[in-house]
Amino acid sequence: MAQKGLARDTVVRAALELLDEVGLERLSVRRLAARLGVQNPALYWHFRDKQELLDEMARELLAPDMGGPGEGESWREWLTRRAHAYRRTLLSHRDGARLVTGSDPGPGVARGFEDELAILAGLGFTPEQGLHAIASISHYTLGFVLNEQARRERQERGGTRELASYADFPLTVAAVRAGGAPTSDEAFARGVRLIVDGVAASLRPQ
Template structure:
């Protein structure tokens, strides 16, 4: 049993138990070993969670824009890919929140920053641009996954026609806004446009 096998098992167990149910004892039972065997590889549960977050995020296609891809197109693709990675694992948005990137992710992030600097961003502008998009995606998925958990635990009856009759603007907004995918795409468009406008204003 090595670190990679432990992290893989932990991510599998996370899908079953959720983040709140994931404990070192439970993981040890899942692997059919004693708790000390896991602490030989990870000094604490926090260290295990950090590596789980790094492995999960490494599934995203990090790196600079592809040939012929504008920075706007790249940031949009990056946002979509990150959302899909986070949605692929239960409580993934909570898992990655506040964790530190490992050397491999930092190296790829450096390449991304350099690509934006080459496109005319200052280093700080590049950092803020990627950070803003990343935090938006994390927060959006956090809400999606929390809502899914809430609905599974306590299904709510659909809103009645009487409720919408009293709130016609809300009813029209919901109908026009579309589903969660549409809401996500609109948010990304607004952010990317805002980043472009702010760059223009500072220039």
């Protein structure tokens, strides 16, 4: 049938493009079908419902494999690079963090996570230590980008208010001047360093 000729990956790429245009709230099967020039039932050959489509979009977003540490790269450098790459991935699409948070990563992403644990195990981590190291950095990055993208959305709607008087918040002002705004690149990098330093401290014999 004609509907079956619509490739699954074509649908997913079109859905990610539509996400950038309208955001997660307004993304719908009806809008996607109109964009592709087909009727709604054509999409249900590939996806049972909208959630299954969102799951596949998230998997497409997370598909690039970080691999292990490069030659001469320490685990600290690798985890730091991984965090920054994950942030770039989430920021590459509008509402990328919300999309990933509400979706099922699937077996492919789970396999990638297992491979990363194996890498850390080869570097002297126990499975538990590796799990918490990767999860802590991943959750921090996801939460950071959630806040980052939500703030950007509010600014676009004109809903962000400035402080009435900076003089009333001298410590906050000093902190921002020294380390950047809480959603800045500098703040993100500082947070990653704190987590990586904590991981390193947890590995030292007590």
